[in-house]
Amino acid sequence: MMITKPKHLYLHVPFCRTICSYCDFCHVGYQETVANQWLDAIKADIQNRHLNENLRTIYIGGGTPTALSSSQLDQLLCLLDPYASMVQEYTIEINPETFDEDKAKILQKHGVNRASIGFQTSDEKLLQMMNRHHRLEDVAETMKLLRKYGIDNISLDLMYSLPTQTMESLEKSLQDAIALEPTHLSLYSLTIEPNTVFAKKGYEHLDDDMEADMYEWICKILPKYGFVQYEISNFAKAGMISQHNCAYWDYQDFYGIGCGASGLEGSTRYDIPKNVRRYIEDPSIKDTIDLSLQEQMFEAVMMGLRLKEGMNIQLFEERFHTSVVEVYRTQINKLLNEGKLILEKNRLRCSEKGFEILNSILLEFM
Numbered sequence: 001m002m003i004t005k006p007k008h009l010y011l012h013v014p015f016c017r018t019i020c021s022y023c024d025f026c027h028v029g030y031q032e033t034v035a036n037q038w039l040d041a042i043k044a045d046i047q048n049r050h051l052n053e054n055l056r057t058i059y060i061g062g063g064t065p066t067a068l069s070s071s072q073l074d075q076l077l078c079l080l081d082p083y084a085s086m087v088q089e090y091t092i093e094i095n096p097e098t099f100d101e102d103k104a105k106i107l108q109k110h111g112v113n114r115a116s117i118g119f120q121t122s123d124e125k126l127l128q129m130m131n132r133h134h135r136l137e138d139v140a141e142t143m144k145l146l147r148k149y150g151i152d153n154i155s156l157d158l159m160y161s162l163p164t165q166t167m168e169s170l171e172k173s174l175q176d177a178i179a180l181e182p183t184h185l186s187l188y189s190l191t192i193e194p195n196t197v198f199a200k201k202g203y204e205h206l207d208d209d210m211e212a213d214m215y216e217w218i219c220k221i222l223p224k225y226g227f228v229q230y231e232i233s234n235f236a237k238a239g240m241i242s243q244h245n246c247a248y249w250d251y252q253d254f255y256g257i258g259c260g261a262s263g264l265e266g267s268t269r270y271d272i273p274k275n276v277r278r279y280i281e282d283p284s285i286k287d288t289i290d291l292s293l294q295e296q297m298f299e300a301v302m303m304g305l306r307l308k309e310g311m312n313i314q315l316f317e318e319r320f321h322t323s324v325v326e327v328y329r330t331q332i333n334k335l336l337n338e339g340k341l342i343l344e345k346n347r348l349r350c351s352e353k354g355f356e357i358l359n360s361i362l363l364e365f366m
Contacts (some may be wrong), residue, residue, distance in 0.1 A: 005052035006253035008244060009083070012261040013065040013076075014038070014276055016095075028276050030067045037280045038259075039075055045257055045283035046079055052255075054086045057244035061116075063260070066098040073103055077110035089114055089153075089243040096134040096142040108149040114242075115146050116186075119156040122176040123169045126162050136176055143180055153240060155184035160218070161211040162190050170214055178225050183240040187218050188233055230308050232358070249307050250315055251300040267291050293320070297327055301365050305358060310342070310349020324348060331364045 015030040015038075028034070058080060068076065084090060091114040092107060107115075121127060122136040143154055156177050160170050177185065190205040205211065219229055227235035231249060234242065247254060256263030259279035262271045270286040278285060291299070297320055304311020316324045325332055325343070332348070335341040340354035340361055354361055 004253075006255050006263075006265060007052060007054070007056040008247040008252060008254035009051065009055055009058045009080075010244075010254055010256050010261055010263070011042070011058070011060045011076075011080070012256070012258040012272075013060060013062040013068065014258070014260050014274070015067040016062070016064045028063075032069065032072075034276065034280075035068060035072055038276060039072060039079075041280045041283040042076065042258060043079055048284060049255065049257075051083050053083055055083050056087060057089045057247060058084060058087050058091070059244040060092040062093055064095045064098055065092050066094050066103055070100075070102040070106060074106045074109075077106065077112070081110060084111055087111065091116055091155075091242070091244055093118070094142060094146075096138040097132075099142050099145070101145055101148075104145045104149045104151070107146075107151060113151060114153040114155070115151055116155040116157060116184075117142060117182075119173075119177055120159050121162065121165070121169070121173045123165070123173060126165060126169065129163065140180055143182075152183070154182045155186060155242070156180070156182045158185065158187045159190055160187060160214045161205040163205065165206065167210075167214065167217070171217070174218065174221065178227075184234070184236045184242065185222065185227055186234050187215075189215065228308075232306050232355075246307075249303045250312055251296075251303050251319065252315075267293075267296060296320070297324070298365055300324075301328070302362050304348070305350055305361065308349070308355070310347040313346050313348055328365055335361060335364060 014028050015035055016028070060076075065076075066073070090110075090112045092112050093116045095118050117139060118132075119139050120130060120132060124135065127133075127135070139156070146152075146154060158173060158177060174187075189211055206214075222229065222235045226237050228238070229235050230241050231245070234245065236242070251264075253265050254263055255265070256270065256272060259272050259276050260274045262269065264270075268288055268290055270288045272279065272286055297316075300316055300319065301311060301324065304316075311324070313324055320327075325348075332341060332343070335354070336343060339351055340357070342349050342351050350358060350361065
């Protein structure tokens with residue numbers, strides 16, 4: 001199998017000024033000295049990788065990338081400049097609590113052209129419960145600053161099935177988000193992970209029926225405002241889908257940089273340990289998994305069927321030199337006959353009925 005260099009890069013910034021009650025991602029309280037040491041480690045990591053200089057997408061996530069000081073954010077983006085000249089989509093995650101005009105100028109200087117803002121909800125009681133310190137007007141001000149510096153492609157992240165959240169609260173939050181005129185919306189149901197503040201306080205997400213009702217309402221209402229659902233949790237205005245995230249769903253290779261990041265290169269998936277000190281001491285440290293051909297093909301199906309338009313059959317053939325229809329003939333025929341899958345042109349996708357029970361469909365391919 002011929003392996004080419006990945007065209008996509010994810011970089012994880014682990015620092016946060018405050019820790020959200022639901023967060024289970026790699027994060028650590030911001031300290032200037034530690035952040036400077038981390039930047040040195042990032043520099044060494046990037047230099048040792050011999051990255052593709054013609055990347056198509058870069059995504060900087062966290063944690064909170066904007067928890068870095070303006071100077072540190074500038075240094076970080078300077079490290080990526082040699083690989084960003086051909087980038088079509090350059091995204092950074094933003095928390096309104098840690099964003100200002102200086103940082104907006106820095107993003108513009110380095111060619112960042114897309115932002116993903118942690119909106120979550122406009123319900124102030126829920127924001128307080130989540131240990132979020134921004135308000136709706138702070139999100140509006142952040143978007144105003146981004147647009148002032150030419151960053152018009154703005155995604156908002158929202159959460160539903162939050163403890164005590166009502167349908168009315170969700171409806172108001174979504175209407176408030178739509179009124180800000182983002183180009184993209186991501187809506188995620190709350191999962192309470194064991195090591196989070198929510199778990200330690202004994203909070204629970206809403207019952208399954210309420211969660212399903214919320215999701216159904218979201219999927220019904222957003223098209224009325226021009227947002228097309230293109231993936232289970234993601235909705236976009238015409239032409240504004242996330243190219244970077246679609247690379248994951250199309251099972252494309254991508255670099256992972258920084259503690260807490262993951263990557264996929266050829267048949268190797270790797271995770272970089274979450275411990276910041278370990279990463280600073282040895283930026284080359286990775287936990288690698290060598291995937292069998294069968295595992296890779298299953299992952300390609302699993303990711304591709306998350307898309308509304310389904311998986312790209314041609315990309316599967318280019319990667320594995322065989323047809324997905326041949327490899328999974330029995331499973332696909334069964335699901336086609338049951339009306340759960342649809343095979344058309346160059347796509348294998350879930351029907352509306354199948355999309356609602358995606359997990360059970362994927363079990364057929366295991």
